[in-house]
Amino acid sequence: MQPVVVESHIIESLEESVRISDYGGSHLLMTPSRNSFKKAIRAKRVLLNGELADSSRMVKKGDIIEILLSEEVYPEHKIKIEVIYEDEYMAIVNKPAGLLTSGNQHRTLANALTTNLNESKEKARLPRPNPVHRLDRSASGLLIIAKTMLAQKDLSEQLAAYTVDKTYRVISHGLAEKTGTVDLPIKEKSAQTQYKLIKTIPSNKYGGFSILDVNIKQGRKNQIRVHLHSLGHTVVGDLLYPRENPGKGLYLHCYELTLNHPKSGEKMTFEMDLPKKFKDFLN
Known part of the structure; x- marks a missing residue:
């Protein structure tokens, strides 16, 4: 051939x-x-x-x-993934908690994309859709997927230039200040995290909780978890820094993304509802 x-x-x-x-x-x-x-x-x-x-x-x-063209045969992980947006160049999907974004395992979001997204009709399409960034395995929320070579390059450049805005909803231990910034290197690489207090939840048993909106600049591995822990506001359910968890799983979810479309340049914002466990926690 x-x-x-x-x-x-x-x-x-x-x-x-x-x-x-x-x-x-x-x-x-x-x-x-x-x-x-x-x-x-x-x-x-x-x-x-x-x-x-x-x-x-x-x-x-x-x-x-x-x-x-790569002759690699990619495995398929046949699970349902919620698609928030899709066109010929890119897609935005909701990564469920507990699923790896990608890696050398069969059960990854990357291996589930071909059965959840339409094949691009563009000539310069990728062999299969590809996540251009990652979410921690225990985290959930919006994830950017490239479907063409152009989108892969452009979206990667936007992420490298820190022009993609990602907002996370977090429930943390302790009662946080109204706003704050953490500037703390992670593995000797610069990292900045900004947080805004949405609400506090008093609790005599657990010492109280804070509901936060968090924005990160660089997106280092476990950045939000490391930075909030440094303040004494460990993310609820974080197994890196175990504390008693009155809920279920990790309370870290990316619910809003803003980026420029890789083809048209149009500024686009995507939002989604919070997972049910966040609403249950408040009750």
């Missing part, structure tokens, strides 16, 4: 020769990072001027880099 080229790129300007592994990760839509480009090279999916390339090859102006 003849290999299928899914992207072709001509190097139109380059002052001096560089390694193809350094160039490809920032110039091709199908491989928006250096790691993803090197992975494609290892899988023998990268051609340089019609020949299979390795990561040591040098490229110059006028060279043609091509990406071949």
Whole structure:
């Protein structure tokens, strides 16, 4: 079977020769990072001027880099996922609590997307829809999915530039101040978290709770959980910092997202209701 080229790129300007592994990760839509480009090279999916390339090859102006269609067979996890929005380029879905976003397991949201979303009719569609960011396994809420190479690159760039606004509803232990900002590095990387108090719930038995709206800038792993714990306001149900939980599971849910559409540039805001367990907690 003849290999299928899914992207072709001509190097139109380059002052001096560089390694193809350094160039490809920032110039091709199908491989928006250096790691993803090197992975494609290892899988023998990268051609340089019609020949299979390795990561040591040098490229110059006028060279043609091509990406071949992946022959990888993706597993399908057949569960129902709520779709908030979908078009030919992207989708917004509701990730349920307890489900990994992606990874080397069968039961992930990524493996459930092909049975819950329509295949894009765009020529430059991805082999399968792809989450462009993650939510912790125990968390729930809105998640951005790319369906085309253009969307993958554009949405990833928006996230890297911190222009995607994500708002989380959290129930935490303790009675928090009205507003606040935590500026605390996570694994030596900068991280800022802003929170706004919505309501406090007095409790003699548990010491009280706070309902918070939280916005994060960078999205480091477990950022909200680490930062709120540093203030003494551990997220209810957080097994990283176990405390008695009068409810069920982790009370951390992304309920609002604002981004620019990857094709039209239109500013779009998506909202969804809070899970039932949040309403039950208040009662």
